[in-house]
Amino acid sequence: MTLTAIAVLLVVLPVTGLTVKAVFDAQAERSLDSLLTGRAQLAQQLARQNVAPGNLVRRIDADGIRVTLILRSGQQLGAPPVDPGGTVRQVRATLQAGQRTRGATLLLSADTALLADASARLRNVLLVSGAAAILITALALVIGMRFALAPLDAMTGLARSIAAGRRGGRLQPERADTELGRTAAAFDEMLDALEGAERTARRSEDRMREFVADAAHELRTPVAGLQTAAETLIQLGPDASASRREELELLLVRESRRAGTLVADLLELSRIDAGLQLHLAQVDLRHLADAQASRLRLVAPDRTIDVAGSATVTADPERLAQVLANLLNNARQAGAHSIHITVGPTGALVADDGPGVPVEVRERIFHRLVHGPQSSGAGLGLAIARGIVRAHGGDLTVTDRADGHRGAAFHLTLPHHSSNPQ
Structure with missing residues (x-):
């Protein structure tokens, strides 16, 4: 110049x-x-x-x-x-x-x-x-x-220090009402945004690494069971007794189904992360709840399931049915014997008489691959359920039962404007 x-x-x-x-x-x-x-x-x-x-x-x-x-x-x-x-x-x-x-x-x-x-x-x-x-x-x-362009020298030095890996430095101009002052302020704002995005990316990367490690750990059990059963079958040969072969074959089916379910849930979570494509329609929420209750009665006839209330909401029927199924499966796996579903114009309440959820872990149970000591699942059902509900614009939370009895109450809340009570 x-x-x-x-x-x-x-x-x-x-x-x-x-x-x-x-x-x-x-x-x-x-x-x-x-x-x-x-x-x-x-x-x-x-x-x-x-x-x-x-x-x-x-x-x-x-x-x-x-x-x-x-x-x-x-x-x-x-x-x-x-x-x-x-x-x-x-x-x-x-x-x-x-x-x-x-x-x-x-x-x-x-x-x-x-x-x-x-x-x-x-x-x-x-x-x-x-x-x-x-x-x-x-x-x-x-x-x-030299005096007027000193902020540019400071900006250059700061940019080089950031490129060298040093974070946290800022220009902090004394006057932000000049051209260079506004440029320096915008530079600081850009650094704030970049470092915030970098921290978010690192946290996401850490969570992803933890998730991959946990997923690998969860898959290791059914894969090891499959490998053990298959090797045992090969070693026994044709001389093995029919009962022993049937036992090993059942183990192969059970462990392969378990691995397939876990892989399907992981793929479902990846689709949620990428953004679900919802097919919204007017849905009879009571009908969905009755259908899932009937399914669970067939799978676990010793469980008592009640459904009350009625409502029509705007939602993706298949996804909403998946949420209800996950909540019922979660209650069964947690050891609940009695489950009560209350349908309302803003969603549904699923209450059970299981061990309940301590206050300090009520948010953590919605994380991936997190399950209670009494649960036999992989810890993905609640994470998938919350992801689907939030994709609808609602939320899924857990509290104690309102009647004071032992157990947990899961609140499935949908946006008010998407509901139309009957």
Whole structure:
């Protein structure tokens, strides 16, 4: 920027100096011509007033002007005449009036060397002052630019320190009402956003690593069971008893189903993370709850399941049925013997008589691969259920039962505007 400003000065100052000199020279020439013409007109007026020749010469005389009056008789008054040309500018006039001056020749001469000398002095002054102006301006620009652009140096240093791995530095401008101040403030805001995103990404990465490790741990058990059963079958050969073979085959089926369920749940969680595609429709929530209660009665006939209330909501019926199924399975796996479902215009309440959920872990049970000591699941059902409900714009939480009895109460809440009670 300094070099650019100096380059502009190197162009502007000479052009300005040449313009000033040209204007001065032209004005000086016009002034000299005006002076000579004015003196000649004054001489004509004095002649009409019948002023004596000698007095006329004295009255039109002026500094820098050579006056010569040649009468008709040949008599010369004033300065000796000079030949025009070179540095001499001359005006010749014939007087038209006066007893003694009629017909006389008036010569007004001026030496333009004085103008040339003044022009030369002006040129020298312009050169010296222009050079001094360029030098002073260059020094001022260097100092001023260093001071004015100091925030950019600080910004550069901070950016390099961040690139080197050092975090937390900020510019913190004293004034945010200037261009550089606003730039520095925006730079700090950008760093806040970037470091926040970096922390979020690191937390996500840590959670993902933990999730992958937990998933691998959970898969290890059914895979190990499959491997053990398969190897045992191979080692027993065709001579194994039918009961032993049936036992191992049942183990293979059970462990493969367990592994398949876990993989399906992991894929479901990945779809939730990527953003579920919901197919919304008017859903009879009571009908969904009755269907899931009937399913659980077939799987666990020793459980007691009651459904109360009715409502129609706007939701994805398949996804909402999946949420209810996960909640019922969670209650069964936790050891509940009695489950009560209450349907309402804003969602559903699933209460059980299981061991309940301690306050300190009520949020943690919705994390992935987290399950209670009495649960036989993989710890993905509640995470999937909450993810689906939140994709609808609602939420899934857990509290104690409102009636004071032992157990847990899961609140499935949907947005109020998507509900329409019957």
